[in-house]
Amino acid sequence: MPSPAKYLCLLLIGLCMSAFAYAQKQGQQKIDSLQRQLPLLTKDSDKVIALSHISFAYFPIDPSQGVTYGEQCLQLAKHIGFDKGEALAYNALGANYWAKRNFLKAQDYYLKALKINTRLKDKAQMARNIHNIADIYLRFDPNKALSYYQKAVAIAHEINDQEKVLGYQANISSVYQVQGNYPEALNYLQKSVDLARKLHRQRDVAAYESLMGIIEMEIGHYSQALQLTTDALAIFKQIAATNPAKDDIPRTLLNIAKIYGKKNDLKNALLYNQDAFRLFDQLPGNMGKDYAAECQNNIGQIYLDMVLRKTKPDTRYIQDTVLKSHLYQSEAAFRKSISISLLVKQWDALTIAQHGLVKVQKLLGQPYAALDTYEDYSNFKDSIYNAEMNKSIALHQMDFEYNQEKDSLNTLNKLQASKIQFLDQQRVLDHLKVKQQWLYFFLTLIIFCLIAFYFLYRYRLAQVRLNNDLHSEKINKQLQEAEYKKNMNQNTLATLISQMNPHFIFNALNTIQSYIYSDNKKLAGEYLGKFSDLTRKILDNSNKATISLAEELALLNLYLDIEKTRFGEELNIVLKVSPAIDPENFYIPPMLIQPFVENAIKHGLLHSSKEKQLRIEISVPNEIEDTLEIVIDDNGIGREQSRQLNSKRNGHRSFANDANEKRIDIINLHLETQKIALEIIDKKADDGSPLGTKVVLFIPNSLN
Template identity: 25%
Template sequence: MRNHTLQDTVRASLLIRTVSEMTYSDPNEAFPLIDESISISRNEKWTKGEALGLRQKGNLYYVLGDNLNALDAYQKAVLLSKKISDKPLESSLLSNIGNIHADLKEYNRALENYRAYLNTARELGSRPDEIKALSNIAIVYNDSENFEEGISYLEKALELAKLENNDLFVAAITNNLALAQKKAGAHEKALVNYQKAADLAQQIGNKYIEASALNSIGEINALLHNFSVAETNADRALSISKEIGAVEWQADSWKVLSSAFENKGKLAEALYAYKEYITLRDSVLSEEKKSELTRKEMQFKMERQQAIAQEEIKRERLVKNGYLIGTLVLLIISALGYVFYKRRRDALEKKKTAEFNAKVAETELKALRSQMNPHFIFNSLNSISDFIARKDIKQADDYLVKFSKLTRSILENSEKKWIPLEEDLELMELYIQLEALRLEEKLTYTITIDESIETDNTLIPPFILQPFIENSIWHGIAPKNGLGQIDLSIKKAEDMLVCSVDDNGVGRLKNHGQTHKNNSFGLKITKNRIDIINHLKNTKGSLKLFDKNEGVRVEIRLPYEAQF
């Protein structure tokens, strides 16, 4: 490329090949080169070269996580490939577009593109492309929990991969087949296929597939109570995952090892493994939440872009009709003025709705992060460690069981907007019990429920009381001399649910201004959540704090919501 400076199709082709090699290693530096290639192709009227350049530019955006610009580049390339009737190029672009829709969980649109890719691959007799298309369709079905269809497509892809004698394809598809069988509950079949995938991956030196398969073998054996086998496979997977720097798989390995150690009575090793799992899992979850928020933002931008395009098409049609009907110019102008006003008003309403939904997602995410903060996890794990150091194994085991149950329940409920009151109270009681153990029985509590409330049928936003219980313990009772008491009460007042958290701690006034700073974050999040509930359900929920001579009382009013 350095030797060939002439601005012709040869240089354009060399630029595309160079960018292809830079896609994963140095994508940001590749953009000027691919732009030069596209410019040369247009000047030389080399349509295929322009399409190839746009496809490679889309690949750069996709690697950088910019799905919106990637989709735009791919769609422009599709139009050019259709213009020159290049079916193989069009087919590969449909696959790329399908990947973006799958990432955005737009499964129907992803399947539409993957099926078009599959049909073209069969028409052209390209077995590798047919295998990829079948695998992609299967993954979409499995992601949408239609495991029967997903397994069927994977079996077809596996049969073709074996005919192709492509060991990498066989290993990857076998691993995906085992994953679908595991999710469908067919553990014995899944174990057989995971072992095949692990063995073949080891033969061809693919450590990514091998680590994934070994982790899953360990996980299934732990479920089947084969803890020695689970430990062996998880240990091998951990070693490989560290070697390739796969953080998520390291977390999975430590989780399986923690379960295996605990059931074999190795409590100190189980605690260490669980600490490692928590640390790595929190890192993975943080990245996943960031990706989810980014996905929602991109989805909103795409919908807005599509809406603008549709509006533009409609506007052009109306203008053309206006030229044809000259005698009705004044009437058409009036009608168009009204239509444009209404569309602008509707667009503003849609924008407000999208912004409000984003606020809902952001507030729920903040509310989840405000629970089970790292300080609590750190102190809990240190308490367990202290029990073990004092050889109080029973107390350590009881604490670990309660702590595991609490963290698991919080993860299970993290995406739910409402849960039964009974479940939320169990979580709050378990949280208070853990803090009471940590404070060495310095804390007592009562929970009072109005007889008119059916706790298993009454719904409440998850963890809405937890920040105030935490504040009562940490900032009210912990610094108090003597026994602390928390009274939690739930009662019904007409169509509202009144929740009260009352403590006899040192109170906000005696904390020299520190409590206000610590409480403000939890208060702000809870007020936001109540405001959103009021907006969605047209109710008058509220949050009030009452300072007492001894302690603080918090009163939360929520709309009464029944499950049935």
């Protein structure tokens, strides 16, 4: 979004555009009427005045046509020696070049008009010209603009023109806004509001209250700001029913959007910016395009802020679908602003849009596009456009003041007295100047070439470094992803082997065989069905990164049914899931619980001579939000005795725990905040005898 100073400069243009909107309503009718009367006029002076009115009426509609009529008016006024008409022509040309954003030419014509009106002592036109010059200075030198506005107000008071005093006081407020002197700005706007009420100009009351809302926003008084701007909007809508001004409502909507943006209410800020843009985009000509570009910049920044609020500061690429959608909408808005800004030569809005687009392209993973956009942004940002503008305007002002002084008799006498001395000195210096100019030319050329070569070298070196960094980063990322996938596949395979190990398969098949030999076909069929379902689910889930807790519990229940069939009444299993958990909406890595359950049965309970108890509890701990706590508790022989028994078996290897622990380590490497936690507790009695093993797993619901 634009800085407060730049934004408040545009507010003055907004005040002028209020007049433009009214002119657009009646301008074409006035132009048509004057064009019909023009051939009927017999006096050249009347034709000059008519041409100046036509030119001025064109500037909010078609400034190119306005320039054409203004030049015709100027030629005729000079031909007949009509000074007042010549001043009118200069003023109309200044207005049209102002509308075309050619501020240098506009100021040049306003200064020429002021020179003539000063000579004619036409104070009303002098105040008008000084005000127009101040409008241009507001963009580049607020202090000088304030001085000119104060001169215009003083002349308006002198001739008792209350309507001019009304507008000029509001313009002085704009200068104080740019300078950050908000109390003084509010003071002048309040004066304008009081005078507008006295003059029964309801529309001006609304316009100035809307500007007061912007000042209250800058101070931080958001409630007052919204009250003022919404009241102004209501007045404008009421006026629009009978006397519409096309830019009042969208400008007020934009002000309200600004206030919501300052309040960080992105939803309302977005809606009001979109409404304002739609209305500005419908305005004829280029008069609403500055604001239209600003609206698109605001929309792009809002969508970008929506993304940045939900990402970490070091995020480089956005993967989330919803956030990507916001980024694409932000990109479209910034590109729209760029196209509008280029059309109307609004460089401030253009650089803002380019800077925003660079951020969006980086987050979308488009480094080369971001680099190209950043180069365009740097070219405009580092441009000497404003510096040259300031210099040229200062030279114009010096030229005007010099010409005023030169026209006085005293200055002419001084110039005549020093002319002979000047000519003598000039002859002596001319020869030296020629040599000096050639020397300066060659030195400048050499320095320029050296500087150009230096910056070209630096630019090329930066490009090569950037390309190398991007290429290296891409390769490292690909290697990391490949290593991650390799480790995950290896550990998934190890877990699969641990779950479907030959010992378990042989035991299951032996059980089926015993049922067949005992002619218990029903049990054999049920057992075989469960065994095939378990095998299929394990194979299906082995290719998935995560599955729902419901799917994992279904697989676990199948496995436990098979084991209970083998052990019969010797094995007592309790599986308890907290009612606070929604198994369908909680995702965990597949085949993570079953290996620990298998170890509890195979290595703990199988060799126990007492009643075999296995308890599985799944709950949500109060102190850790959105996390599962899984407890697998058995009363078996414990891990130490199990290791001693396994060491006596030749070739025995245990995969389940090792594979699962490796899987957990690899998964945790790619989790940024909450990670999977595993704790294995050896339960012992007071005398040190084993009471079994307890496995505790903490799994966050952030893996999907």
